[in-house]
Amino acid sequence: xxxxxxxxxxxxxxxxxxxxxxxxxxxxxxxxxxxxxxxxxxxxxxxxxxxxxxxxxxxxxxxxxxxxxxxxxxxxxxxxxxxxxxxxxxxxxxxxxxxxxxxxxxxxxxxxxxxxxxxxxxxxxxxxxxxxxxxxxxxxxxxxxxxxxxxxxxxxxxxxxxxxxxxxxxxxxxxxxxxxxxxxxxxxxxxxxxxxxxxxxxxxxxxxxxxxxxxxxxxxxxxxxxxxxxxxxxxxxxxxxxxxxxxxxxxx
Numbered sequence: 001x002x003x004x005x006x007x008x009x010x011x012x013x014x015x016x017x018x019x020x021x022x023x024x025x026x027x028x029x030x031x032x033x034x035x036x037x038x039x040x041x042x043x044x045x046x047x048x049x050x051x052x053x054x055x056x057x058x059x060x061x062x063x064x065x066x067x068x069x070x071x072x073x074x075x076x077x078x079x080x081x082x083x084x085x086x087x088x089x090x091x092x093x094x095x096x097x098x099x100x101x102x103x104x105x106x107x108x109x110x111x112x113x114x115x116x117x118x119x120x121x122x123x124x125x126x127x128x129x130x131x132x133x134x135x136x137x138x139x140x141x142x143x144x145x146x147x148x149x150x151x152x153x154x155x156x157x158x159x160x161x162x163x164x165x166x167x168x169x170x171x172x173x174x175x176x177x178x179x180x181x182x183x184x185x186x187x188x189x190x191x192x193x194x195x196x197x198x199x200x201x202x203x204x205x206x207x208x209x210x211x212x213x214x215x216x217x218x219x220x221x222x223x224x225x226x227x228x229x230x231x232x233x234x235x236x237x238x239x240x241x242x243x244x245x246x247x248x249x250x251x252x
Contacts, residue, residue, distance in 0.1 A: 013039065014047050018056065018068065023135055027065035068133070085205065085214045086117045088249045093120050093216060096242040100235055102220035103128065104242075106205075107136065107143040108213065109151060114144045122220065136194065139175055140168045142202035143215040145188035149179040150204055150212035167192040187240055188215075189231045192222060199225040201236055203243035208251045216243050 020036050021028060030048070034041050048066060051057035055071030089106050097104040097120040106118040113135035121128045138144030139161045161170040169175045182188040190200040202217025217239055218225070225235055 010047065013037070013043070014051060014056075017044070017047060017051065021057065021066060021068050022133060027060055027063065027067045029063070029065045033066070084250070085246075089205065089214070089216065089246045090118060092242045092245050092249075093118055096216065096218060096238060097121070097123055100218045100220075100238045102218040102225065102235075104216065104218050105131070105143060105200075105202075106214060106216045107141075107147070108215075109138070109147045110135070112138065114138055114141055114147060114215075116143075117214070137162070137164065140164045140190070140193045142188045142190035142200035142217045142219075145178060145182050145190065146202045146204050146215035146217075147212065149182040149188070164194050165192055165196050167196075169193060187236055188217075189226075191226065191230075197222050199231060201225070201231050201239050203236075203240045205243050206247045206250070213250070214246075216246065 016037050017033060020033060028036070030041050030044055033039075033044055033048075037044070048057060048059075052059055052066075052069070055069045057066050058069040059066050085108065086106065093104040093106055101123060103122040104118075104120040105116060107114040107116050109115070114137070116131045116134050116136065119131045121130075136144055138148050159170075159172050161168070161172065161175065163170050169178060178188075187201060187203045190202075192198060194200070198219060199222050200217050200219040202215045204212040205214040205216055207213045218235060225231055
C-alpha cells in the first residue's frame with residue numbers, strides 16, 4: 001500500500017504542464033515547456049502524448065505547439081458552474097458586453113493570481129480567444145487591483161513586481177497608492193499595463209456579508225475606452241452598474 005502523503009511523479013508533472021499552459025493565452029512548444037518546468041524534452045513528450053490522447057491538451061498541427069484542450073475546459077466549466085458567483089453573474093456579464101460593446105470579464109483570487117471564471121466576447125466579428133480558466137497577474141490587471149484592494153489577507157507586494165509592458169506598475173509603494181485609490185473610488189483602471197494598446201476597467205462584487213468575492217470588468221482598445229488618456233466615465237458607470245446588480249443578486 002502506498003504511504004500516506006506519497007505522490008505519483010508523472011501526475012505531478014502532468015499537473016505542472018497544465019498549470020503552465022493555463023498561465024497565459026499563448027501556445028507553448030516543447031522547448032518552452034522544458035525550460036519552464038526544468039524537465040527533459042523526452043519526459044515531456046511522453047506526458048504530452050497522454051494529455052493529448054485524453055483531450056486535456058491539444059497540439060496545433062501548423063506550429064506543433066500545445067494549448068489546453070476542449071475536454072479540460074469543459075471539466076473546468078463544470079466546476080465553475082457550481083460556483084454561485086459565476087452562475088449569478090453570467091447574465092449581467094452578457095448585458096455588460098452588449099451595453100459597452102467590449103469584452104466582459106469576471107475573476108476571483110486564486111493562488112495569488114486572478115482566475116478568469118467568465119469571459120464574454122466583444123460583440124463584433126473580430127477573432128477572439130476564450131480566456132475562461134486562465135490567470136491574470138493581480139498587479140497588472142484591473143480585476144486584480146480590485147481584488148487586491150479588498151483582500152483582507154493581502155500582504156504588501158515584494159519588490160520588484162514583474163513588468164508586462166512599459167506601463168506596468170512595478171514599484172510596491174506605487175501599487176499600494178493605486179490600491180488606496182481603488183478603495184476610495186470603488187473601481188480600478190488598467191492603462192496598457194497588461195497589454196500594450198489595451199485598457200480595462202473593473203469593479204468589486206460583494207456577497208451578502210459585504211465581502212468582496214470577485215470582480216467584473218471590461219477590456220478593449222485604448223482609443224475606444226480611453227481616447228483622452230483616462231477611462232471614459234460612461235464605461236466606468238456600465239461596469240459599476242453590473243457589479244452592483246450582481247451584488248444585489250448575491251444578497252438575496
